[in-house]
Amino acid sequence: MSLSSCHADGFRGEQMTESTHEEPRPIDLKGYLTPVPDEIDAVELPVTGVLPPELTGRYLRNGPNPLPGERTPHWFVGHGMIHGIRLREGRAEWYRNRWVRTRRLAGDPYLRQDGTRDLAAVHANTHVIEHAGRLLALVESGLPYELTPELDTLGPCDFGGRLTTAMTAHPKEDPVTGELHFFGYGVEPPYLTYHRLSADGELRRSVPVDVPGPTMAHDFAITQNHVVWLDLPVVFDMSLVGRGMPYQWNDNYGARLGVMPHDGGDVRWFEIEPCYVFHVGNAWEDEAGRVVIDGVRYSPEVWHRSWTSIGGSTTPAGGPVAAAAAQGGTCLYRWTLDPATGKVHEEQLDDRWIEFPTLNDGLVGRGNRYLYAVADDSPTGENGVVLKYDTRTGASQAHELGRDHVSSEAVFVPAADGRSEDEGWLLSIVTDRAGAASDLLVLDAADLAAPPVATVRLPRRVPAGFHGSWVPDTN
Template identity: 60%
Template sequence: MTSPFYLSGNLAPVPDEIEAHDLPVKGVLPDELTGRYFRNGPNPRPGDDPGHWFAGHGMLHGIRLDQGQARWYRNRWVRTRKFTDDARFIGDTGVDLGAVTANTSVIRHADRIYALVESGLPYEMTPELDTVGACDFRGRLTTAMTAHPKQDPITGELHFFGYGYTPPFCTYHRLSADGELVESHEIEVPKSTMMHDFAVTEHYLIWLDLPFVFDLSRAGGLPYSWERDYGARIGVTPRHDLGATQWFDVDPCYVFHVGNAWEDADGRIVLNAARYTGDTFSDLWTRISGSPDPAGSAAVIGGASLHRWTLDPVSGAAKEEALDDRSVEFPTFRDDLLGRASRYLYTVGRDSIVKYDQESGRAQVRPTGGDTGEAVFVPAEQGEDEGWLLSIVTTGDSSELLVLDATDLSDVASVRLPRRVPAGFHGTWLED
């Protein structure tokens, strides 16, 4: 029997939790890289078939770097109530926002580490990858929490949202710099759509209301379907007036991940993202929903390309333009430029890392020779691209943590990991 796409190749889960110390290093790890690299992704338990790649239990993979040494690797399942008790998301008593997989991303805010998935509550984790438990911010969070919150580099506040299957379909939330939930407000949309990501600029919140709509008629997998007639639009909400969202119609498309967004000198909003057409998105969704991969490669990257929207709040006009035609995903940039004009954007192809200079339009490609995970940018100096990129690269049954110079994508070092790390989603660097 042929395994479904999401249980094949480098998407195939690992069967257990392990730990290894004093990992082999090739090259020289900079002393400044002292901290932890964590990466989240779905990893069903042995014998489990979750029915969709997105539905596997969350597993964190962690590498501890310290003064030029790779001290340890360990991997741990996130012990959610779904994992430990087989709790149901929708049960006899209603929705259990803690019965989730916590399999998408991992962040740190107000000295707490959270594993995130967009369907429910965040799960707090320790620096050693032990699970503390679900967090609802002292009972104030009553919706799900996106896996892509945005921390304002000036105020330290954390902006996020949650979408649900019943009204309110989308709710905006704001955490203070010290981790208190201080504001929640409904953003009105007609239906529940899979709103995976959003953007924040200095003065606005940017929403992606796209035609991938909740559909209970979908049997198995995840209950969403492409509904072209729903239309596609981008919402712009002033951060000082949450009741005044302005909507811009755009061509039907889907976006999992935005790059950055900012306001230009004329007050227009510039948004960059990895954009799928309806056809390329449907092809990807079919594969990760269970059909066998005809190429036998279980490659996830494919179909999205770098795109830009320029939105004018005064005229109401929206300009759309393709910035490149190659297949890329997981755009990253220097986090302290969130919401402000930025020049460089890093993305990944299946076996490469691509650096975009958004001023010159130049793209620099660095082949990796294997399945390439999101490239996390770690700043070193004040220059926008002065720092390092961290990415887990897998070739066959071997994985390494690749460290590149972000200025020219040259090799700095690599850490050989004690096992294959399956393809996953998002990582983070937690400096000591």
């Protein structure tokens, strides 16, 4: 496919009912959330320890970063900014940060005058991935934006006009076939659409999936033979349009997981206890043919406490949220779905507050042993931790970051000739809680409790963000 076909200017928008817009209620982004005011470049970054020569490529991380003077009503709302660190043969060659130059950054509204959505007028602030030679900045409300290796913006990508929905920020690449599985969700039927790209980047399949309403489907999972859907009770609310993120908990919606063959067809649904899941760790089929999903679970009470802390609505739709004391937080959780019996087994695997689960991507959709996550591992949330879970034995290992340090998602990079699943490194940007300085941390994934393999001092603080990728050199 030619480059120009990926950067089409015309898209078929989706109809959206008109509503009364209210002025946003801005929140203060302070400390490690504070946006940076500009784009910079720096070369030959100082390194403590020894960078493994195998780490030759770019570590990239996306996150929201409003323009100077902008106030945001929700942490999730802000123009995408990519932070990149170039490593080569034991050196940290450069750091640079760039806003993703979307139509939204240029001032175009998400809603056109006719009420349709402009799927290119988005923030592109959630993830950055590479597939079939394309570097894509992603956000679940619209189209991906293609970037150059130097992080300049090329333009929106609709895969030759074939993609007419938004694209999730959490696509899954099958490590065997090289296909990229993803989906888009919207506010009018079809609320959910499954898509699949070939290994060479052609959009080959798009299939509507029947769900009862406009649920906020942030993530999903794949196994060797199936797609696993999360149909959960955080739902679009028209009354909140214009006030940040127009989604909130709805007690009447229900909660279920769905299992669908890769090529589409009937979805087998399994009812579960009400919860929300932003991020799945992995899913696979066990020897008995059951589908097992590990993810980070939010109870209704924890959802409300977390959502309101970053600017979300506090008013539940469809009934009151249980008034039980909000003890505990997000936790690693497992659902086992048995197609033979139609039953679900639910199990909490840990009681620590965690987020951003990652794994060796060579085992996406297959049975992995290890998961990695980040946490604030103290009652006051002062001690940042990178965690490693052994999901077979239940054991865990922690790398303590020390008081008042916060870790971003830890991205696993496999060793070139690694013989075990955890032979490789974890890369994460660590920032002090006051937002004064940041480092790129390189940890030994096989011995997480050991001191860092290397630390790259970054030329500026990097605000807390969402997801990132390691993009190795191909030559």
